[in-house]
Amino acid sequence: MINIHATKKLYAKLPAPISAPQSETTPLTPTLSLGEREQNPLSGWNANLLILQRRNCVLLVHDATRFPLFVKGLLKADFANFNHLFADALMNTLLKLGASQSQLDTAAALLAPCRFDTACDRSVQGTMNQMAGDLEHRLWFDNARLDDLSSYATGAWLSDRPCTVKGQKDCIWPNSAMLALLSRAGNSAPAKRNVIQLADYLSSRNG
Template structure:
């Protein structure tokens, strides 16, 4: 299972069973009694409204690796397991992850278990990323749907700043390569540790 710490705003949208699991309509690939936490466990998630569309931004607690899920409809919230897995695997792919890492990440995926425990440091990072996404949409006059098709690095790596006299500078807000390396180390360490048991 993957522990997901949700904001109250997001938790109100999620149809949950007892224990915090989602009421999925699709058949689940995961066992119903799975109790062990995955090496990928520990995410914070927030519901953000961009251009009148509901989007979810998830940030991993240890590595601050983001997953952005744009334009969700009411029925999609019950399928957040699916959307998270899809968004996470696509984010890894777009940051240049190799096949070994992709296989490790896929094997470590599990059902989401939601709660309201929050870490203010992670929430601050998540809020900053949300502001950068909003700024990018406004500055580039883009659509949220365009952002869904954009590369992961475009979403997370840069923030455009006005320097003066109309000049624009791209400032690295979050070093994707550094955090990708941290995510790779994190996954490999926990996957190898589990195999040794």
Template sequence: MIRLHCTKKILAKLPLDSSDRLKRKLPLPHAANDGPESPLSGWHANLLTIQRRSCVLFVHDSTCFPVLATCLTKPDFAELDWWFQDALMNTLLKSGANEAQMDAAAGALSYLTCDSECDRSVQATMNRMGQDLEHQISYDRLSISDLAPYRTGAWLADRPYTVKGVKGAIWPQREMLALLDTIKR
């Protein structure tokens, strides 16, 4: 399982069952290990409304690696597992992950289990990424529907972020690729 800490905005949109999993209809694109917590577990998610479109920004707790899903509709929220896995794998690809790292990520993917517990430090990083995203869209006069979410996630990952309790800055792209190198296949 992959634990997903949701803000109140996104939690209100998610159709969850009694075990806090999404009520989905589509099969997941990658392996779905239904065991204990995955090494990739620990993400925060926030709902962003950009140009009247629903977008979800996911940020990994320990690496601050961002994953972006744009232009979601109401039925897409039931399939958030699918959107998350697709966006994560493609963002890793755009971030320069090698084949071993991609295999490690695919093997560690699992179902999302949602809750409302949030870390304020990760939320602050997520808010900064959201502001950077909105600034890029406004500055470059882009349409959110024309934005490449995987490349944008890689762009957000290739900059330093500060996190409470960590001396210096975290480079999310480097940290996530290093985490993938430690996952046993």
């Protein structure tokens, strides 16, 4: 599974039964055990809903690497299809970074259904808020239209920065950290292949 910690604002947009009422400390779906995290290093994200130029957008940040994904212009029906949106954003953003074929294969093999809770991490949320602020500033400063912005290139742009992590002395660069994570995952054990066709992602790129 891909565990995603959603803000209340985003969680309210998710369709039932995912959006059933829950307390902040009792997620609807259990958080991953240490064993599950070791099996799927792609799991563990914080996500928030952004309203940019009156459009629903979602910004996700990977807990361990601070790697961001940006999904723009969501309609109501899109929230029910978040598994595809997540996979599309991840694979195409990695392509924008110039990930190797081995790293892409590993990422594709680790894709799994998304499950949501509201147990957000304040440290990751701090990174996410900084990225959201930079994105909003870029739209305003460049007088850019959201529709003209590539979601995948935006994710790659947001990943090219040093980020601080609580309890860690040195900064990490999300782009390098995510590619290194995929390399380690690919080398540690042969990943079971998902039925994922990279051609689908290549054909869906928007620039």
